[in-house]
Amino acid sequence: MRIGDNMVKIKNISKKYILFEVESSRGGTHDVIFNRGTHEWSCTCEDYFYRKRVCKHCYQAKSYLMKLLFKLTEINVEMNNDKLDKVYSGTTLTPQEILYISMEE
Secondary structure (H helix, E strand, O other): OEEOOEEEEEEEEOOOEEEEEEEOOOOOEEEEEEEOOOOOEEEOOHHHHHHOOOOHHHHHHHHHHHHHHHHHHHHHHHOOHHHHHHHHOOOOOOHHHHHHHHHOO
16 A cells, blocks of 8 residues: 555564565665554664654654554444454454555555
């Protein structure tokens, strides 16, 4: 999904973090990590490395995550209880699969 001028995607989700890949405006990509326990963001770009502050790549990943969560909320509202039980209760779907499904038009 494009956020601003850059492409953002999720590379990995675990209990401790979410790893994003954010396209750089100079070419290439940066890894952005959201720590689910501390709610802290970090990035592999030089700006974050030297300033130790949240950079534009972190903001782009955060915007992407908020859009995904909003989309999942919309899906929850639209689905009836039977479908919700089928998708979320005892599901064999991974978080990545649930997010992927939620992004399908």
